[in-house]
Amino acid sequence: MMGFSGARVMAVLVKEFKQLARDRLTYAMMLAIPVVQLVLFGYAINAEPRHLPTALLVQEDSRYARSMVAALENSRFFDLTHQARSPAELDRLIRSGEVQFAITIPGDFSRRVARGDKPQILVEADATDPSATGGAVAALAALPSQALVHDLTGAMAARAGAPAPFEVVVHRRYNPEAVTSYNIVPGLLGIILSMTLVMLTALSVTRETERGTMETLLATPLEPFEVMTGKLAPYVGVGLVQTIVVLLLARFLFGVPMEGGWIGLILGLSLFIVGSLALGFLISTAARSQLQAMQMSFFYILPSMLLSGFMFPFRGMPVWAQWLGEIIPVTHFLRVVRGSLLKGQGLIDQWPSLAALTAFVLVVTALAMIRYRRTLD
Amino acid sequence: MSLAVDVTGLNKSFGDKHVVQDLTIQLEQGRICGFLGPNGSGKTTTLRMLCGLLTPDSGSGTALGFDILKQADQIKRRTGYMTQRFSLYEDLTIAENLEFAARVHELDRRRERVDVALTRLGLEARRGQLAGTLSGGWKQRLALAAATLHEPKLLLLDEPTAGVDPKARRAFWDEIHALAAEGLTVMVSTHYMDEAERCHEIAYISYGRLMARGTAQQVIDGSGLITFRAEGPDADRLARELSGKPGVETAAAFGTALHVSGTDRAALEAAVKPYRREPWRWREVEPTLEDVFIHLMGASQDNFQ
Ligand SMILES: Nc1ncnc2c1ncn2[C@@H]1O[C@H](COP(=O)(O)OP(=O)(O)O)[C@@H](O)[C@H]1O
Ligand SMILES: [Mg+2]
Numbered sequence A: 001m002m003g004f005s006g007a008r009v010m011a012v013l014v015k016e017f018k019q020l021a022r023d024r025l026t027y028a029m030m031l032a033i034p035v036v037q038l039v040l041f042g043y044a045i046n047a048e049p050r051h052l053p054t055a056l057l058v059q060e061d062s063r064y065a066r067s068m069v070a071a072l073e074n075s076r077f078f079d080l081t082h083q084a085r086s087p088a089e090l091d092r093l094i095r096s097g098e099v100q101f102a103i104t105i106p107g108d109f110s111r112r113v114a115r116g117d118k119p120q121i122l123v124e125a126d127a128t129d130p131s132a133t134g135g136a137v138a139a140l141a142a143l144p145s146q147a148l149v150h151d152l153t154g155a156m157a158a159r160a161g162a163p164a165p166f167e168v169v170v171h172r173r174y175n176p177e178a179v180t181s182y183n184i185v186p187g188l189l190g191i192i193l194s195m196t197l198v199m200l201t202a203l204s205v206t207r208e209t210e211r212g213t214m215e216t217l218l219a220t221p222l223e224p225f226e227v228m229t230g231k232l233a234p235y236v237g238v239g240l241v242q243t244i245v246v247l248l249l250a251r252f253l254f255g256v257p258m259e260g261g262w263i264g265l266i267l268g269l270s271l272f273i274v275g276s277l278a279l280g281f282l283i284s285t286a287a288r289s290q291l292q293a294m295q296m297s298f299f300y301i302l303p304s305m306l307l308s309g310f311m312f313p314f315r316g317m318p319v320w321a322q323w324l325g326e327i328i329p330v331t332h333f334l335r336v337v338r339g340s341l342l343k344g345q346g347l348i349d350q351w352p353s354l355a356a357l358t359a360f361v362l363v364v365t366a367l368a369m370i371r372y373r374r375t376l377d
Numbered sequence B: 001m002s003l004a005v006d007v008t009g010l011n012k013s014f015g016d017k018h019v020v021q022d023l024t025i026q027l028e029q030g031r032i033c034g035f036l037g038p039n040g041s042g043k044t045t046t047l048r049m050l051c052g053l054l055t056p057d058s059g060s061g062t063a064l065g066f067d068i069l070k071q072a073d074q075i076k077r078r079t080g081y082m083t084q085r086f087s088l089y090e091d092l093t094i095a096e097n098l099e100f101a102a103r104v105h106e107l108d109r110r111r112e113r114v115d116v117a118l119t120r121l122g123l124e125a126r127r128g129q130l131a132g133t134l135s136g137g138w139k140q141r142l143a144l145a146a147a148t149l150h151e152p153k154l155l156l157l158d159e160p161t162a163g164v165d166p167k168a169r170r171a172f173w174d175e176i177h178a179l180a181a182e183g184l185t186v187m188v189s190t191h192y193m194d195e196a197e198r199c200h201e202i203a204y205i206s207y208g209r210l211m212a213r214g215t216a217q218q219v220i221d222g223s224g225l226i227t228f229r230a231e232g233p234d235a236d237r238l239a240r241e242l243s244g245k246p247g248v249e250t251a252a253a254f255g256t257a258l259h260v261s262g263t264d265r266a267a268l269e270a271a272v273k274p275y276r277r278e279p280w281r282w283r284e285v286e287p288t289l290e291d292v293f294i295h296l297m298g299a300s301q302d303n304f305q
Helices: A006-022 A024-044 A063-074 A087-096 A109-115 A130-140 A154-161 A180-211 A213-219 A224-252 A262-286 A290-307 A319-327 A329-343 A347-371 B043-050 B072-078 B094-104 B110-121 B136-148 B166-181 B193-198 B216-222 B235-242 B265-275 B289-304
Strands: A052-058 A078-083 A101-105 A120-126 A167-173 B003-014 B017-028 B032-036 B058-063 B079-082 B154-158 B185-189 B201-206 B209-214 B226-231 B250-254 B257-262 B281-285
Touching: A052 A063, A052 A087, A052 A130, A063 A078, A063 A101, A063 A109, A087 A101, A087 A120, A087 A347, A120 A130, A130 A167, A180 A213, A180 A224, A180 A262, A180 A290, A180 A329, A213 B079, A224 A262, A224 A347, A262 A290, A262 A329, A262 A347, A290 A319, A290 A329, A329 A347, B003 B043, B003 B185, B017 B043, B017 B185, B017 B201, B017 B209, B032 B043, B032 B166, B032 B193, B043 B154, B043 B185, B072 B079, B079 B136, B094 B110, B094 B136, B110 B136, B136 B154, B136 B166, B154 B166, B166 B185, B166 B193, B193 B289, B201 B216, B201 B289, B209 B216, B209 B289, B216 B289, B226 B235, B226 B265, B235 B250, B235 B257, B235 B265, B250 B289, B257 B265, B257 B289
Parallel strands: A052 A078, A052 A101, A120 A167, B032 B185, B032 B201, B079 B154, B154 B185
Antiparallel strands: A101 A120, B003 B017, B003 B058, B201 B209, B226 B257, B226 B281, B250 B257
């Protein structure tokens, strides 16, 4: 006969329930995760990003040009944050990622409108992340027929109803065919590294505590920084292997362009890998069991996926979410990776992100060292 | 003789639980001190304070001449500590565990030392076996080898033979005595009476307080305990009837015999009197260590409440 006892089942059930009820992390997981998810999915994700930073190069100061600018702002897709003075400056702004769009109104714009020979307005879009630019590019289509409606009076009024007085030429840079995988695949590198490295180190240290080997370790002359370095070093190798695999797949499976920016990429990678490992170590100083370490890692990884610009265009998020995103290391790592691979950025363009990653490494390492206990107190 | 351990007034609390109270203990170099006491009495906590794994709330002292509060790193270099549970890496091999210990202590001639340790253990043939697959006795001997690889001056062993069979226990103790003969000072916690008797001296701790100290004989003599032993048919069955009677602190069966102990001779005599008849034969004996420990345990309980 099979042994099955309802009483035994109840005994286990009651015990498990009590243990769960006593663990504060259970409540955190139970409440925080749904709340975080709802807030993120409900509010943060804005399928159609508006108010995208835009740089304008006006080579002619005329009534038409001013109307154009007003029309652009009215569309609410564009925020004219920068006035470029030269094509070079305009180029730098879009390459560094400070603006999403760079618009050039040519010098002979009014004259050519008046002549009726359809001048062109050049709109360069940073299409690294195609979903960020899609809505805005669509809005541009309506521009020619409406922007100058009020200006074309008198003799020019005849033109108002006629075919549009000028053309908008959209030039998608960095990812001309708007291939989503170009954006996703480099982004995935950041997510994969975070997931594995943070979790692996958090687990590897917590496992020592759980199995009792930590006590032996503490009774030896080992210093905290020695333990940390020794524990993390092997995982640097893990991170590098993952990076190589992802980059190879990106190149040969997805055909992701690799424009250059290798120095920035290597710097960013090193900082990000070390920082992620140190973060795992920091988590392990707080977690009392492997399960807790997993849960805490998850708390870090979830916002990293949602708020870093990996899943959703960074500029599509409300301002508060962007501020949160700026604190997340993955955000800065993604900027470096995409900047290097898709745009061929140089160090001049990447230094803000590299500085942020450096700060991440320093802060997390310092915290881990402060928190690491040399005793069992 | 120099003191390997010399601590005064150690206190340690966890939350509002006062786990070690005003503990003062001295231990001469080269001695084996058995550390006894019921579960939860603070043995592990004390050993941890001695090797710098826990910081005492108050108190002071030295281990191997180094301040236990300020020079933990020096103490750690010269101390071998075997934790209560097996805490080597089960997923490393026997040799790898020893190599790890050698590396951590920055030993020279690593390979040679590991080989010597393996030979001494009789484990050369199984050097590649995972430590997790060893039996309890072998695990403890491996842990001892790892804890002594760096030739420490002080060895702290926390219940090293719990759950180990008698033969392996004997082998283990032979090794401890051999190490002590070389000048190593050993502090070993245990629950086994026979092991207590194999120690040069004993420290008995209960509810965080040191209750008795000295050689086994000194501890017995100092207890002030009087013990009567009854022999005869079913003498052991009297235990239940006698325990709880006024004057009887402990009544315990030893095989087919009975030991009744108390500190008040008159009261004890009175309690035993109704049973001083055939078929039982009574005589006064020297209390065993176990009688004394059970007595001390009761005494400290009264103290505690
Ligand atoms: N880290 C700790 N936190 C809280 N309580 C502890 C801790 N370590 C030990 N204790 C408590 O201190 C008491 C003494 O423990 P311990 O020194 O392990 O006793 P022993 O080794 O004699 O069995 C026990 O009641 C135990 O529950
Ligand atoms: Mg213990």
